[in-house]
Amino acid sequence: MSYVQNTDADRLAMLERIGAASFEDLLEPVPPAVRAGAPLDLGDPMSESETAAHLRALSARNIPAGEMASFLGGGIYDRFIPATVRYVLSRSEFYTSYTPYQAEVSQGTLQAIYEYQTMIARLTAMDAANASMYDGATALAEAMLMAVQVKRIPRVVVPAALCPRYRAVLCGYAAGKGIEIEEVPWGEDGAIDPGALAAALREKAAAVVLAQPNYLGMIEDAPAVSEAARSAGSLLVVLADPVSLALLSPPGEYGADIVVGEGQSLGLAQSFGGPLLGFMATREAYIRKCPGRLISATTDLDGRRGYTMTLQTREQHIRREKATSNICTNEGLMALAATVYLASLGEDGLREVAVQSASKARTLYRMLAPLGSVTLPFGEGFFQEFVMNVSDPAGFAAAARARGVLAGIPIGDGFPALGAGAMLVAVTEKRSLADLELLRDIAAGTGGAR
Amino acid sequence: MSATIFEKGMNGRSGSYLPPNDCPVGDLDLAAPRRGEIGLPRIGEQDLIRHYVELAGKNYHIDKGMYPLGSCTMKYNPVINEELARLPGFAGLHPAQDEADVQGALELMHRLERDLCEITGMSAFSLQPVAGAHGELTGMMIARDWFRRRAEKRTTVLVPDSAHGTNPASVAICGFTPKTIPSNDRGLIDPGALAAACGDDTAVLMLTLPNTLGLFERGIERIVEIVHGAGALVYMDGANMNALLGIVRPGAIGIDIMHVNLHKTFATPHGGGGPGSGPVGVREHLAGLLPVPRVVESGGRYSLSDDRPETIGPVHSWYGNFNVLVKAYAYIRSLGGEGLREAAENAIINANYLMKLVSERYEIAYPGPCMHEFVASGSGLKRFGVRTTDVAKRLLDYGLHAPTVYFPLIVEEALMIEPVETEKKETLDHFAGALSAIAREAQEDPDLLHKAPVTTPVRRLDEASAARSPQLCWPGGCREP
Amino acid sequence: MVPEDCLFTKEHEWVYREGDVAVIGISEYASTELGDIVYIELPEAGAAVQQMDPIGTIEAVKTVAELFSPVSGEVIEINQAIVDHPEIVNRDPHDEGWFIKVRMSDSSELDVLFSHDEYQEYLGEQEDD
Known part of the structure; x- marks a missing residue:
């Protein structure tokens, strides 16, 4: 697909007006030794339909968080966008x-x-x-x-x-x-x-x-x-x-x-x-x-x-x-x-986003607190995100992922003081009570030993 | 004049976008709660859409007409790329998802890095910098750490006087001292x-190629030799790479570090000032210093690796402007190697053709073939009491956008014009015709230019008052019209 | 402080001598070239300055210039009016638009400055460039 609109006839007329015999004349300032020896090896041009199919295929190899029950945060949140x-x-x-x-x-x-x-x-x-x-x-x-x-x-x-x-x-x-x-x-x-x-x-x-x-x-x-x-x-x-x-x-x-x-x-x-x-x-x-x-x-x-x-x-x-x-x-x-x-949600809508996020995060926290398989190192003084420790974060994440849940970001590597099993769990307004219950059930089911 | 959204947000009819909360809020007891209102609007959806559509109508944009801003490469932004970047498989990804769930995204990034290597001749690319200036900064960090690791104390970065202001600013943030290299009488x-x-103290030569006058540095081989001979690195600001696609591969001629602007050369939109993307490429000896994480491939599986002991570290919260990368990648696939070369050739032909037309009425700063852009001067109109800014404003009355004006600083009354390859001959004829007509007007009725523009949503603005006492926020409440 | 009675620097400051005190401003040429002046930063009273040190900043809408001290000495007074209303400098650069007063430590430094006529000649050369 080319987005150039000049025709060959246009180019000829333009070169003539410029006073150049060919395009090569215009490259006179570029010393021959620094010019590329071979055409770029990038494959043939694709038609729009081929480009679209290729990109759609790449896209199809991703499973977007936006289509799962995502508890991933750490600065990027799954929020509802009007x-x-x-x-x-x-x-x-x-x-x-x-x-x-x-x-x-x-x-x-x-x-x-x-x-x-x-x-x-x-x-x-x-x-x-x-x-x-x-x-x-x-x-x-x-x-x-x-x-x-x-x-x-x-x-x-x-x-x-x-x-x-x-x-x-x-x-x-x-x-x-x-x-x-x-x-x-x-x-x-x-x-x-x-x-x-x-x-x-x-x-x-x-x-x-x-x-x-x-x-x-x-x-x-x-x-x-x-x-x-x-x-x-x-x-x-x-x-x-x-x-x-x-x-x-x-x-x-x-x-x-x-x-x-x-x-x-x-x-x-x-x-x-x-x-x-x-x-x-x-x-x-x-x-x-x-x-x-x-x-x-x-x-x-x-x-x-x-x-x-x-x-x-x-x-x-x-x-x-x-x-x-x-x-x-x-x-x-x-x-x-x-x-x-901000204009769409307005004064009341933004507050509702914040209230729902914070209240749902608290609800989840209280659901997890009694579980033997989970430790919550800090209290309820959080906004919408909290740390939880599990014995096997990779196993926990995999079990959750199998049920369409992204359980949280493992942060043990970055914060050794929190322990290897530390995960950061974010709850936004988009999570339903059913999502929270699902995460709780997975946590209860995969834990057992700490 | 449009009222602000705050003035319109007086009907108290915000839309409802969220379902009812299915969790209890009763004892949501936050320390230090916010008291009082924020001051956001409460506006119905129809009025909100009307407001932003009204604002949209006051913007010039590429889909409206030619945008000849020099060094900005305002080419057509293919609409298919917008559609593809919005696919949920790209737009809906969280950056901390498991690698198994984002293989397509990582593959796209890996392929784009390799494409940029092929186009530029560099050995490795990082896609992390999100703007040209961010790329420059990343490049300077690489140079800084390179010399630090080699225990060489080099503190000076040479910057030609025709460079963008971002170059010396990026240099300074990295703790280097910029030193200006004057251009000669040919603009080189x-x-x-x-x-x-160039000496023992020189860390880097930071050059723009072609330079901001639209000229290729004829002595580039000698320039690279001199800089390398002094033990320093050559950085290329690739903002003007559109002229070189398929013609010159910077890595092959000894450029050590460079950035490209995906939002210029690779047709991604500018968004009224961003998001951009400024990937940085380096030659082999510097590859270990690139920002982490790096995308790596092994047996058809893609992953992200932080395991680079020499890295300068990350320069962004995540992996850069991924959404922009998708569009640039789609563009490269659509054009292929052949199409990229065609783009550069047409950009160069268009610039030389337009230069020829414009030269009939305006002085050309440095005659001779140009690359993708050229610099004309409005100094010939000064005798009529007309300045370049008046020419620029009058162009707006013709329904066109102005070129970059008063830059580069080394040309008096500069008009820096970049027509890009996607504009056709007739469009260039029309633009040149408008510039000629304005030159005529300058002679016959200079006041027409002094008063311009008169057909735009507002006329010239009082910038002096704004700078003396800036009013950066709407002072009124949401309910006072 | 009529221009004819002032001395000038290459950086377009003027100096008017009142005994051992130098009243300093910028020339009409400089204020015109800068265009609408929007912001001025001056040293504090009491500051010690050296001849041709940058001691302040003059900002127009799209350009910025430094103020250089034509003489060495101590700043004894600044013109707060131009800080509050920079447009005064455009309107009246040689009188109401003065910048600072410096008690000179070495009045022989004035010898290296341009006279009014020399400054006019210098401006003529600048225009030709």
Whole structure:
């Protein structure tokens, strides 16, 4: 299948106009020695029907979590996505447009991002949000760089109960500038150990990172962590689950300086982990230190309201090596998805998503608690996800999988302290009581010996 | 002007999307609950759809018309690829699923990596970076760790003055110091100046090929030789790879690290600013440093491996923008090797043809054959009091999108134009005709340009006020119109 | 502080001498070239500055410039009005739009600066390039 529309006659006419005898003439600047010796070995072109059949065959070799009773989480959740989101995302006015450099013909994208910034700022109770980052992990890394830039202290304190991939991405971003990352262990309740945090803050740190809830699902004592950060002169960076913010006190209310997170929960398909949506919000005082694009309302020559990219002097295309970040292309379409998701569900719908997720997670927790085959190391102070230990996580997962259930993410490797049998179990609003009972029955049936 | 969704969300008629909760909520006792409302809209579905369709109508987009933004490669996004990427077997996968359940996804990634290796001549690719700048950053991390492992202290990265701003910014995040290499009077890297700048302290030369002037570095062999001779690496920003498909394989000419932009060269949509995808390829000696996990194949089974002792570690939460990978893979299969070469040839012919047409009214910064794009200058219109930005805005009145303007910085009043291969001759004629008409207008009635655009949803916006006191959030409640 | 009475740097700052105090701003040429100035960062009063050190930032909508100190000494006053209302600099760069006052530690440093005429000549050369 070719998408080239020029005909041979067109090409001849064009070459003639150019004054070239053949296409080869145009390659004159490319030294013969550097030209490819042979055609690309990629197989023959496929017709549309062949391409479609080939891709459908590859797709058929996957069994999507979305079609099973999935208890997989760890940052990516199986949530219900209203059809409105897919509809708006499939409008080519949005998905085939470029970055809104010509504001006059990009008001659709610009206004949608402005609405997105507003929704994120409201969810987090912060002054402003940017137009999106790549994902939760890189948003957290950028928040770290921003905090170090503000405080000029190359050290940050992070919880040990942080997604291992996030921690690894942080380390990669930290290495270039020699930033030291210190981990604070969790206590018996699965939340940050306050004594260890105080000890870590005896040495100056640019920021304390609070994951709310943390990777083990537990809700942290945010005001206490905030107070510890404040009194140590550190910024508070909160890594927040956006759905949890419908129920939990928003970071702006307990003194956060920068709030970041993974926005996949807000209407994005799981899509094997990408594209995701990093969000970032901050206080007014730090807006000029913020990475990424920002959209502002303004007026046009006739005094009508309109939208434009603003504070661009922070960005790489103007400030180059002194920019706040190198980010250019972000996840604009995913921000649109989140906007339509939040507008569709609205104030009450988002709260209902959060309530159902949290209440169903509790219901499952209480179903599992009496079972001899399962240990629950922490209490009920979680949001929608908790750790459970089984004797044979692989066997347990396989037994569940055989019954169309994805039981959870094994996390024993990343967190040896939890034991080899540790699994992270997530419950979203999509799980029914019957799904929970099924998982309980499987846990009861496969366990026996611990 | 459209009211915001918050102003429209006043009827309290949110749709119902969830079934009733079949679990008890009675004693859901959360520490530190949220008090008060968030401030999200409550809007009926019809009004919601009307709102976003109204916004959609205010966007320019490829399906509407030509998008000649230089270095952005705005080519047609095949609609079949959108359909395929939405298949539940791709879109519904959780990244932590058992490998046995995602064999098709892993196979697709593995095949795409091999395709990119074939196209670029690199030895190995990581699909993890999700944007061009993310790819650059990943490449710089690879260079940083490469020299660190060899205990070589090299801190400088050479960047030509025609480079994208992302290049020096990516360099700086990695702790390197960018050093600018000036272009010569032909718009190319001067090998003599490069040799003088290259030393024991040089880690990387970061070049864009073809460069942002749309020119192929004629001295590329010598350039690579100089950099390698100094013990440094050559990084290629592959944003302009569309010009080289089937023509030049960077890995074969000594490029050590490069990224490609799937959202440019491989026809995946830009989404109004993302998602993109910026896979990074390296030659054999650097393969061990690529981000983990790596997709590996053994006996027809695919798996993910973290077992790479030299890796720079992950650069993304999971495996990159998988959904974008599906579209790029479908595109490569549809075109095959033959079609990719055809795409590059037509991109080059289109650019040279359009350059010829545009040259009648505008100065061309660096005459001679160009690759996939060229840079014209609006400086000739300054005598009429007209700036390039006025030309750009007037193009909008003609129902067209403007080229990239004021970049590269080394060309005064730059108009950077990339027509891409999917536009046909008549479309280019039309675009050139509009540019000529605007040049005429500049002479006869410059005010027409100063006032432009007048046919767009809004006119020129007050960017200065926005930057002085930005209003980044809608201040009103959800019920106040 | 009429331009004719000022000295200038190659980076387009002007200096007006009041005894051992240098009043510093940016030239009309610079303010025009930058376009609408939207944000200004200045050193704090009391800061020690060296001749031609970058001591502040001037941001327009799509460009950013550094402010260099034409002389060495101590910053004794900053013009808060231009921080709050950067557009003043575009409107009146030589008077209301002054940036900072520096108590000079070595007034002989002024000798290397352009006179008004020399600066005009310098601008002419810049245009020709």
